[in-house]
Amino acid sequence: MLFRTRILTLILSSLIVDFVFHNLHKIKLTLVLFGLITGVYAQANDTILIKNVNVIPMDKEIVLNNQNVVIAGDKIISIEPYKREMNHISHQVIDGAGKYVMPGFSEMHYHWRNKQGGIDRDFKLLVANGVTTVRNMAEYNWQNHVAIRDSISKGEKFGPNYYTAGPYLNSNDLKTIEDAISIINNHKIKGYDYLKLADNLPKDVYLKVLEEAQKQGVVVIGHAQRGMPLEMSLRMRSIEHVEEFVYVFSHTQRNDSLFLKQAIEQIKVSGSNIVPTLVVFDFIVKCLDDQTFIKLNESESAQYMLPSDFKYWYSDENPYRKNLKGTIRNGVDALTRLEGYFKWMKTFTKMLADADVPLMTGSDTFGFVVPGFSLHEEFQFLDECGLTPFEILKASTITPARYLNTIATEGTVSEGKHANLVLLGKNPLEDIKNTQTIEGVVLKGMWYDRNNLNTLLKEIFIK
Numbered sequence: 001m002l003f004r005t006r007i008l009t010l011i012l013s014s015l016i017v018d019f020v021f022h023n024l025h026k027i028k029l030t031l032v033l034f035g036l037i038t039g040v041y042a043q044a045n046d047t048i049l050i051k052n053v054n055v056i057p058m059d060k061e062i063v064l065n066n067q068n069v070v071i072a073g074d075k076i077i078s079i080e081p082y083k084r085e086m087n088h089i090s091h092q093v094i095d096g097a098g099k100y101v102m103p104g105f106s107e108m109h110y111h112w113r114n115k116q117g118g119i120d121r122d123f124k125l126l127v128a129n130g131v132t133t134v135r136n137m138a139e140y141n142w143q144n145h146v147a148i149r150d151s152i153s154k155g156e157k158f159g160p161n162y163y164t165a166g167p168y169l170n171s172n173d174l175k176t177i178e179d180a181i182s183i184i185n186n187h188k189i190k191g192y193d194y195l196k197l198a199d200n201l202p203k204d205v206y207l208k209v210l211e212e213a214q215k216q217g218v219v220v221i222g223h224a225q226r227g228m229p230l231e232m233s234l235r236m237r238s239i240e241h242v243e244e245f246v247y248v249f250s251h252t253q254r255n256d257s258l259f260l261k262q263a264i265e266q267i268k269v270s271g272s273n274i275v276p277t278l279v280v281f282d283f284i285v286k287c288l289d290d291q292t293f294i295k296l297n298e299s300e301s302a303q304y305m306l307p308s309d310f311k312y313w314y315s316d317e318n319p320y321r322k323n324l325k326g327t328i329r330n331g332v333d334a335l336t337r338l339e340g341y342f343k344w345m346k347t348f349t350k351m352l353a354d355a356d357v358p359l360m361t362g363s364d365t366f367g368f369v370v371p372g373f374s375l376h377e378e379f380q381f382l383d384e385c386g387l388t389p390f391e392i393l394k395a396s397t398i399t400p401a402r403y404l405n406t407i408a409t410e411g412t413v414s415e416g417k418h419a420n421l422v423l424l425g426k427n428p429l430e431d432i433k434n435t436q437t438i439e440g441v442v443l444k445g446m447w448y449d450r451n452n453l454n455t456l457l458k459e460i461f462i463k
């Protein structure tokens with residue numbers, strides 16, 4: 001026993017010395033393995049106790065005050081009221097007094113835009129911002145998102161729980177029935193989680209995509225089919241960008257409250273999820289207005305853009321400034337037109353929420369819409385629409401879990417669920433801005449305190 005204790009001391013002290021941040025998961029594995037070998041320390045070495053914390057479980061709008069949350073491995077094994085005399089044997093004890101623990105956030109419309117930065121850069125930004133689940137929305141030809149997803153899930157790669165669509169498909173990729181069949185076969189073989197349509201298709205091809213995908217068990221998602229009645233688009237599992245409804249509906253329909261009420265009922269009944277992505281539209285509007293454009297560099301997140309991206313987007317090479325700004329359509333200037341759309345989109349988003357249409361939070365990570373930070377900006381826009389903090393948080397936790405078919409293990413803080421959590425200094429149900437008071441993140445059972453998260457952010461600047 002003495003020998004064993006000495007070895008444990010030795011291993012522990014060498015571990016502390018070697019506490020290299022990126023090897024956290026390996027260190028934990030070492031501890032677990034050591035515990036398994038000795039048969040003594042397995043539980044203690046692999047357990048995290050978040051002590052005396054307020055739990056926001058997210059299965060209903062409630063705060064469970066003063067709880068002990070015990071995590072073993074990657075799972076929450078118990079949640080029980082905190083008692084002073086309680087003495088859990090835990091590898092790590094986190095003081096949760098006065099703080100709030102809730103499920104990690106979901107970025108449901110992510111893109112890896114620039115090869116130069118590498119995706120690890122984005123993963124650091126996302127996790128540092130409390131994002132523990134990501135749905136990637138396209139695979140460009142220089143990428144392999146299935147490999148990224150699989151290496152994350154095997155624990156070989158640092159990153160949030162990851163899901164991916166296949167290639168960004170437009171009408172050039174899907175001209176014929178044969179194209180539809182071969183693309184769906186490709187999705188099946190490669191093992192993407194979703195097939196994303198990003199363009200209007202000929203009706204016969206679109207219908208074939210849906211039918212063949214269903215046959216093969218491939219889930220179809222995407223932008224709306226703007227040239228067809230709403231019902232056609234609602235056959236997809238989810239629709240990206242509330243902006244799409246601006247184009248599916250006519251000007252008259254957009255201003256007809258009875259029509260909109262019926263359309264929303266139709267969306268609700270269809271069971272399709274909607275991802276508003278308001279923040280990216282706001283960014284485009286800001287590009288068209290010299291006053292707001294010049295201030296884009298003032299946001300905290302701008303410093304985390306790749307220097308080459310910043311240079312491009314913060315110049316008149318920016319395609320929205322170059323090609324859209326100042327253009328007139330039907331006598332209306334682009335800025336005025338888009339501002340009008342945005343106002344309508346916010347009203348429509350609120351109507352969707354009021355009708356309990358399942359919404360999900362996503363930002364489109366594009367230009368000044370910087371991964372991680374942009375999700376909290378999206379929360380702000382949803383707040384501006386009039387959604388309650390609980391509705392917004394639902395769209396980032398339990399609703400995505402149901403959508404991704406991971407509800408058995410994700411989306412709420414509850415016994416048996418995976419430990420993908422965020423610890424906040426202030427209650428987000430009182431003010432959605434409090435999602436930004438991040439004190440720590442638990443990703444797959446690994447605890448990252450504020451210093452660890454700051455390290456991730458600092459690493460962005462290391463070349």
Ligand SMILES: [Zn+2]
Pocket residue numbers: 109111137364
């Ligand atoms: Zn997208």
